[in-house]
Amino acid sequence: MNVSESLSLNKKQIIAAVLFLAAGVYIAGAVPSVEIAWVCAFLLLTIFLFAFEVVGVDVAAVCVMVLLGLSSLFAPLMGLEQGLVDPNKLFTGFASNAVISIIAVMIIGAGLDRTGIMTQVAGFILRVGGSTEARVIPLISGTVGIISSFMQNVGAAALFLPVVSRISARTGLPMSRLLMPMGFCAILGGTMTMVGSSPVILLNDLLLTSNKGLPPDQQMETFGLFAITPIGIALVTTGVLYFILAGRFVLPSDSAAGEEGRSRGEDTKRYFQEVYGVGYDIVEAEVPANCPLVGHDLDQMEHDYRVRVIALDKGDGIRVGAAGVDRSLGIEPGTRLALLGTREALDSFAGKHQLRVRADLDRFSEVLVPTKAGIAEIVIPPGSKLIGQSARELWLRKTYGLSLLAIHRGGKTLSREGEGVRDIAFESGDTLVVHTTWADLARLERDRNFVIVTTEYPHEEERPHKVPHALLFFAITLGLVLFTDLRLSVALLTGAMGMVLSGVLSIDEAYRAVSWKTVFLLASLIPLGLAVETSGTARYIAEEVVARVGEAAPWIIQAAIAVLATFFTLVMSNVGATVLLVPLAVNIAVQVGADPAIYALTVAIATSNSFLIPTHQVNALIMGPGGYRVPDFMRAGGIMTVLFLVVSLTMLNVVF
Template sequence: MPITPDILLVLAVLFLVVLFFVFEWVRVDMVGIMVMVCLPLLGLVTPQQAISGLSSNAVVSIIAVIILGAGLDKTGVMNKLAMLILKFAGKDEKKITSIVAATVAVISGFMQNIGAAALFMPAARRISTQTGVPASHILLPMGFCAIIGGTLTLVGSSPLILLNDLLTVRGVSYEHFGMFSMTPIGILLVISALIYFIVFGKWILPHCKVGEKRGLLSPLLAKTYHEVGEIYEMSIPEHGFHEQCLSELQIRSDYACSVLASYNPTTHKRNVAPRPEDTLCPGDTIAVIGEAIFINRLAADFGWKISPEVTVFADDLAPSNSGMMEGIVSPRSQLVGMTVQEAKLRKKYGVVPLAVFVGHEMIISDLSELTINEGTALLLHGKWSAFHQLKDQNDFVFTEPLQGESVREDKAFWALGCLAVTMFMILVLDIQLSISLLFGAMAMILGRVLSLDEAYRSVDWMTVFLLAGLIPLGLAFENTGAAKMIADMLMNAVGVPSPTVLLVCIGLLTSFFTLFTSNVGATVLLVPLSMNLALSCGADPRVAAMTVALAASNTFILPTHQVNALIMRPAGLKAVDYLRAGTGMTILFMIILVGGMRLFF
C-alpha cells in the first residue's frame, strides 16, 4: 500500500501527541482538544467524526460511572468498603495495593474495566487519606489491574466480546470460545501484575516523600494549638471500675484531656461526642485526645489500658470522616454570653470543645465555666457532617474550609439498589453499557443521593476531553489507511514465522495500535489479518485471534486508555509515570501472554 500525504499527516499528528504527553507542554486534556480541532482542519476526519468522541459509548460511560461512584461515596458505602479493606490489610502499603488491585481485577472480569476502576476510586482515595499511602501507589496498580482484569472472561473487555463474531476467515467459521476459555491466561496476567508491583513498586511507582494523610491539625492551627495532643484509644477493665458519668470523672479538669467517643461491647452502642451526663461502664473502649504525659497519667490513675493504635474507632475518627476545626464566634451567634457548659455543643451539634483561645491565651483544662464572647475562638472536634450542620447555624465562622462533606447515610440502600439494577441491565439484559450506566446515574439524582449540581461537579472533565480527543485520532488512522499499511508492512516483514514468533508479532502489533486507537478498532482490523497469516504459516487461526483480543488490553505506557486517563488526575500522575511503570508491565504482559497461549492452546 503506497504512503499517501494523509498517512504522513496522521503519523505526524501522532508523533506530536506523544511529544506533548511526554514533555507536558500543555495539559493532557488540552492535547485532546487540539487533536479534536486539528484533525478536521487537516482533512483527516470529518467534522462529525472529530466531535464524535464526546458522544461515544466510552466517554458517556465514564461520565455516568463517575456519577455512580460519587453517589456511593456520598452515602458512605465506599468508606465502609475502605474500612473493610483496611481491616485485612492494616497500613501495609503492599497489602493495601494488592487487595485493592486484585479486587478490581476480578470485578473487571465481569463488567467494563472503566466501571470497576471508577467505582473503586473513591474507596482507594479514602484509604490513601487514612493510611498516608500516596494515592498514586494505590491507583496506578489498581488501574493496570483493572485493564488486565478484562482478560479474565469473555465479557471482560470489548475485544473479547467481539471475538466470536470475527472468527470467520476465507469463508470458514471457526468454533466459538467459551465464557472462561481465556481465564487461565487472565489469571496468570493478574498474578504477574500483582507480583510486578510488589517486587518493583519501589522503583517504578512515582516517588512521593509523604502520603496524603492529614494530621489532626493543619500546619497553621498546629502552631496555636500544639498542646492539644493526639488521639489515643483506651480500654476500661471489667473489674476495678464502676459505672460513672463523664462529669463525675472530671477527665478534662484533672488531666487536660477530652473523651471523643465511647463503645460498649455488650450493647454495641457507639457514642461519638458523648455528653457530660453519659456514662462509662466496665469493659468500655474510649477515644481520648490529649498530650502523652497526661494520657499516661490518666491510664495509670484509673487502671485503664492504652491501645497501641486506634482500631475500634478507626472508622469514626478517620480523617475522611472527622477532624478538628477552629470556629470564631460570630456577632450574631446565639452562644454569646453563654458558658461553654451552657452552650451544650456536644448535645446540640455533636462536636467536642477541645480548647478556647482568648487574646493570647489558650485554655484546655477547664472550659465548662468559661464565658463565650463575640470573637472567641474555639477548637472543636467532630464529624464533618456535624460541622456542616453547625456551619448552617451561623454561630461560628470557620478559619479554614471544611475538609469533609455531609454524608447521606439514609440513602445508602437506594445507592446500592441503583448499582444493582445497573449491573443487572448490563450483565443480564445485555443493554448497552452507556445507557445502563446513565440509568443508574439518573436514578441516583432522582433518588436525591446527589443533587444535579453535585453530579456535574463530580465528573472529571479533564478525562472526558482527553478521551474525546483521542477517539477521532483512531478514526483518522483508519480513514487514511495508516492502520492497515502498518499492519501489512509488519505481516510482510515477518514472512513465514514460527508459531511463537507469530504470536509475538501479533501481540506487539496489537499493543501498538491500542495505544492510539480504540481497542475495538484494533481488534476488528487485526483479527482477520492475524487469522489469515496463521493459516499461511500452518498455525491455529483461533489462537491468533485470541492473541489479538487479549493483547488489546496491553496498553500501559501512555494515559490513552480510558482507565489510565481516569486515574491520572486523582493520582497526580504524569505521562512519564505511565512510561516508567508501563514499560515493564508491557514487556511482562507480552511474555505471559505468549507463554500462556503456547501452554494452554
C-alpha cells in the first residue's frame, strides 16, 4: 500500500511538473519582456513546489531565493542584462520589519506563557466556553479577531499560540482543529479598523497622493478609524461560522503537533499498563455533606480503598505536589478530590461514598494536565538515604511530591492494589512508579537519593513571580504599537528584550521560542515579491486583467480588482500589492464613473484575502505548531478565499 501510494504521488508530481512547464513556455511567448518571463517562471516553480510538496515549504522558499541570487551569475545565459534581484537586497528579508516583528512577538508570547498568564487565559476560555470544538473555536477566533483589529494580526496570533496549546492539551482537541480558525480570524480581524493591517493603514496616504492627479470635483475623502468596521465584523463572523459549520470537513482531523498533550497521556498509560500492569484513570469528585468520608482523614481513606488522592481543594486553594497533599488532612463537606485509580476502583469508591464525580477535570484541570503532571519511574540507587524506609515513614507524598502507585522489585510489581505497598521498605534497585508534578520531578533530578528514569517530560518551569515584569513590558510594547509611529519591529523588540533583561526568559529560552522554519519561509519569499515588483511583472498582469474587463459593468471590474489584489498578496507583500494597485484602481474608477475611493478600499481590503497558501505571516506562523501541510491550506483556504470575496464585495457596496 505504501509503495503504490508513493508511486502515485510521484506520478502526480511528474504530471504536474509537465503541465507547469507547458504553462511556463506559453507565458514566456506571451509576455513583453524576458525579465517578466523569468519572474513568471519562478512564480510557477514556487507554486508547484508548495502545492505538491516536493520538499518542505521552508526548503522550497530558500531554494527559490538561492535561484534568484544565481540569476545574477547566469544573467547573460538567461538573456538578462542583470539578475532578477539585486544581490545586495537578496537577504534583506531576514532584516525586514515583518520577520523581525515575528521573531520578537514569539519571544513576547513565550515570556507571557512562562509566567503562567497564558495558562490562566486558557482556563478562563474553557470556563466560559466549555471544552467542545463548537464552543471553543468561536470564542478563541472571535477574541483574536477583535484583538487584531487594533494590533498587528501576526502579533495577536502569536500571543494566542500558547493559549491554544494549553486548551488543546486540556481538552484533547487537536491543535490542527483550533489554530487555523484562529489564524484566519486574526487575518480577517485586520479589516475591522483602519489600523488593523498595513494596507488599510497605508490607504489614506495613498488616497491623498492620488488626489493630486484628480480634478477638484473628484477629490477623495479619507476613511475614519471605524469606517470599515461593518465590513470587518461581517468577515470575522463569516470566518467563525465557516469553521463551525464546515470545520469537520475542511480541517485536518489529526496532527502530531496538535495532539502532543493527549498522545503523551495515552502513550504513558499504555506503557505503564504493559510494563507494570498498572492501569489508572484520574477523576475529580466533590464530597457532599452526607458523605461517609466526612470527618475521616486521607490516610484512613487510602488505607481502606484502592485509590490515591493526588490533589485536593478544601476551599482554601488547590493542594498538589510536595508540601501540598498531606495524609493527615481531614475530609470536609465541599472538599474537591482528584482521585487516581483503576476505573473499576474509582467507580466503586465514588458510588459507595455518594461522591459527585465530574465528567472532566474542572478545578484541577490546570495542575493535572499532561504538560504539568503525570506518571514517572524513579529508581532507588545504592547509598540512597531512603533504603530501609517505607513511603509512609518518609511521608513520600508530602516531602517529595510523589504519590506511590507501585514498586517493581526482582521482576515483580507490588502495586497499590496489593496490601500495604506504602508500608514496604525500599531496597536498592527498586523502581518506584509514582504520580508527580513535573516541577517536583525536575527538582528530584538534583537529589542523589533518586535516579530519575523518566526524562522525556516538560522541563520548563513557570515563573509566576515574574508576572509583573511580563505584564509591564507587554503594556509598554502595546503602548508603543498603538500610540506611537515607532516601527513595529522596534516596538516589539523593546518588549522582547525587556522580557530577557528582567529574567522572564533567559536568552537561550528566547532563542528556543522562535520558530526558525517560519522565519526562513517568510524571509526567503521576500526576494520573490521584490522581483515581481521591480521587473514590471505585477504591473503587466494588472494591466492585462483590467484591459480584458474594461468594458464590463462596474461591479465586475471591482470584483476583478479584488481578485487581482488577492492573487498579488499571495506572491508579494500586501503593502507592495496595495501601493501598486491603488493608483490603478483609482484611475479605472474614474474612467468607468465609479467611486475611486471605494475601488481603492477594495484593494486594501482584498490584500487581506491570503488563505490559499502559507505565504502570509500568520499562516506561516501556525503551520508548524498545527502540523499543517500546504494542501490543508488549499482545502480550507480555497473556500475561505471565495467567501471573503463574496462577503467583502457585498458589504463594500452595501455600506458605501
